[in-house]
Amino acid sequence: MTLTGQDPALLRRLNSAAVLRALYDADEMTLTELVKATSISRATVEDVIAGVTDLVEEILPKLGDARPVGRPAKRYRFRAEAGRIVGLDVGPHKVLAMTTDLKGRILDTRRSAVSPSAPPAERVATARAVVRRSLRHLGVPVENVRALGVASTGVVDPVAGKVVVSDRLPGWAGLDLAGALEGLSAGPVLVGNDTNLAALAEHWRGVAQNVDDVLCILVGRSIAAGLLIGGRLHYGRNGAAGEIGVMRAFGWYTAFDRFLAYADDGPQDGGGSAERVFGAVRQGDPEAIAVVRAFARDLAKGVGAAVLTMDPELVVLGGGMSGAGELLAEPLREELAEICLFPVRVEASTLGSESVALGAVRLALDHVQRELFEV
Missing domain, CATH: 1.10.10.10 (Winged helix-like DNA-binding domain superfamily/Winged helix DNA-binding domain)
Incomplete structure (x- = not known):
């Protein structure tokens, strides 16, 4: 031109x-x-x-x-090797760092366990250590990192990089997460909500490729929703779009208790409860099948409300339970058919536990591409 x-x-x-x-x-x-x-x-x-x-x-x-x-x-x-991008998932139970080149090709993945009760300073220190280990392993100086994308639970102000609301991590609300992670990148530290960034990852490399209206649900010990409308993340006025779980009537707060009760596990269970239930479902255990059906019914209350609101083309089941695949997707599909006006596709994520970190990479990569290609 x-x-x-x-x-x-x-x-x-x-x-x-x-x-x-x-x-x-x-x-x-x-x-x-x-x-x-x-x-x-x-x-x-x-x-x-x-x-x-x-x-x-x-x-x-x-x-x-x-x-x-x-x-x-x-x-x-x-020269995609001319710089690096880092995506960081700072979650309740783990910190996961993913380092890529400027085309988003994954070069290294590092993770470290962290306790849900850890204070903010400990969680931030773990996050910084994981990123530095990844860069050190690749022989990459911080000066080569063009942007760092960070995913956090809770309502996040994406402009200020602060966690506005969080009820899952002690002392996390009000944290300047971008400031706390400063120095790990020569470029900006960009912060987003974990479920929103999981939706971004699904649209980039997951089951939502070429789909512009997507409802992404992270399903695990807690449940959260992210909205992609017209191919773009929908944050809402306060960054709280998709925070459906705060409505106790939907039952998302206590839904996972069904798995704990079946497996007779305490509240600190590391995720094995759901695996045991779905394992029993594969064996045809009627009690386990009833547990999953009841969980899908609880899940469908909030998902159905969101589907009726945004009328998406696809609902993606991500998070810790995405590995259950059709064992959870099929009963949810059936429950939604009873609630919604039109059928909606329900697919389990293929990105697994790395979807949030991958979405954080995409957040940072979008920034770098704007710097390179936009005027």
Whole structure:
């Protein structure tokens, strides 16, 4: 797109963004292909490349390659290794860090257990240590991290990076999480709600790819919802969209107790209760089947209200129970059929326990791409 105007700096930025975007989307391109893809003159494309050598590399012929007839075409690639992205899931029971290149390819995953009763300082210290271990393992200095995405339970102010409301972690409400994690990235620390970011991950690499209206439910010892409308996260005025579980009438607060009662486990159970129940369902145990059906009924009260409100194309079951697959998806589907006006797809997540951290990566990657490609 050849442009003219009174602002040469803007023109250079537009041309640079077009060239970088084209190379980012391809494995490699010749100079001729770049000219065609961007509609920018050959000389201008070469000038752009000369100015972004930190991000673009010429691919030289390898020793032993067959020599083409005539002058070989210049070939370039985007240097995804020129920076790193980190996604961090700071949860009640674990901290999970995922480090990727600038194309979102996962290079390292690190996790550390943490107690739900841990004070904020201990949880933050664990988070910082997990990120530093990942970077150290990859030999990456903090200066190479272009953005850090962080997922947290509770209502989050995504602009200020603060946790506004949280009833799951002691002392977590009011925490400046972005400030607490400062210094782990040369770029910004971006904070989001864990369920919202799980929805973002499902849309990026999960079962919600190519689906723009999605209700994502994280199902485990607690239950929460995230909304994706028109392909974008819907936060609401206060960042509290999807916080359906606060309505006690829906029964989400006590739903998991059914699994604890069946397995005769205490409230500190590490998640084995649900695994034992679903294992018994696979064996045809009628009591376990009744427990799952009752749980699906509790779950459907809040999910049905959200479905009737936003009319999504897809409901994604994520979180700790996503591994149950159809054992939970099918009874929920049947319960929703009794409540909702129209059938709605219900699919179990294939991303498992890493969906939240992957969504945090996507949050940070979106920021970096805006810096690279938007004017």
